[in-house]
Amino acid sequence: MPKDFVSWFEIPALDLKRSVAFFNEIFDMSMDVMETPDYSMAVFPVNKGIGGAVMVGHGCVPSETGALIYLNAGKDLSKVLERVEGAGGRVIMEKTLINEESGHFALFIDSEGNKLALHSMA
DSSP: OOSOSOSEEEEEOSOHHHHHHHHHHHHTOOOEEEEOSSEEEEEOOOSSSOEEEEEEETTOOOOSSSOOOEEEOTTOTHHHHTTTTTTTOEEEEEEEEEETTTEEEEEEEOTTSOEEEEEEOO
């Protein structure tokens, strides 16, 4: 059995600049952008663990349906969640306790129309 069942994730976008600005603002970070003739991507900065990117190109269609990605929001997701609307997204479920052992989650729609989740242990 693998240690982790997720090894990489990609969040589809139509406008890479807008999407990068959204994630940079809510997570207070800076994503690296890479472009090829067919695809453009902005990579989430990670030191170790599972990485991912925002992708623009053929077949990269934002959606509120399908698989749900939980993004790590650090110790308290409230700090990230409160920046969502100002960055052009929409909160659809406020910070909610899963249980004491599993922490909290919240749901939001990003600037491109993707439904995503935040998770924190606090």
